[in-house]
Amino acid sequence: MELLVVIAIIAILIGLLLPNISNLTSKAQEVVCNARLRNLWTAFSTYLNDGNAWPQLPDGITIGSTEEQQWWLTTTSNSMSLTTKDWNCPTIARMAGSVTNSRQTCLISYLPTLFDARPMTPSRWPRMPWFTEVIGPHGRGNLSVRADGSVSPIQDQ
Numbered sequence: 001m002e003l004l005v006v007i008a009i010i011a012i013l014i015g016l017l018l019p020n021i022s023n024l025t026s027k028a029q030e031v032v033c034n035a036r037l038r039n040l041w042t043a044f045s046t047y048l049n050d051g052n053a054w055p056q057l058p059d060g061i062t063i064g065s066t067e068e069q070q071w072w073l074t075t076t077s078n079s080m081s082l083t084t085k086d087w088n089c090p091t092i093a094r095m096a097g098s099v100t101n102s103r104q105t106c107l108i109s110y111l112p113t114l115f116d117a118r119p120m121t122p123s124r125w126p127r128m129p130w131f132t133e134v135i136g137p138h139g140r141g142n143l144s145v146r147a148d149g150s151v152s153p154i155q156d157q
Helices: 002-049 066-080 090-098
Strands: 110-112 129-133 142-146 151-154
Touching: 002 066, 002 090, 002 110, 002 129, 002 142, 002 151
Parallel strands: none
Antiparallel strands: 110 129, 129 142, 142 151
């Protein structure tokens, strides 16, 4: 009889925990996404503080294209030691993996703002996002990181 009571209690606890596991996974992925946005901010801040200008897209690359995304990956890999993992939100990567009819390949989850080549320009506009998620998978709008390193959602208007 005691064994049945213990099994019943364990079954009730499992029943209470299972619905929360997906919610916890989603929250954990949002925390990782925040950390990756801050990592991008740290890498670019260090790069700018070393006297470099914001990276400029070469002529002929279409904004938003796969070629542009590959250019950001290659450029920041060489100059800032950033990896593909640093540029991708785990939630967006999971969502992209579940879509079988994807028309455009998404190599990076964060869109960089195209500032000019003057070294101090990105810091002169404190509310301008440096990087913004391509979509808002966390339910509060697209996350973005600003000049002061704060990560916050951009709410849909």
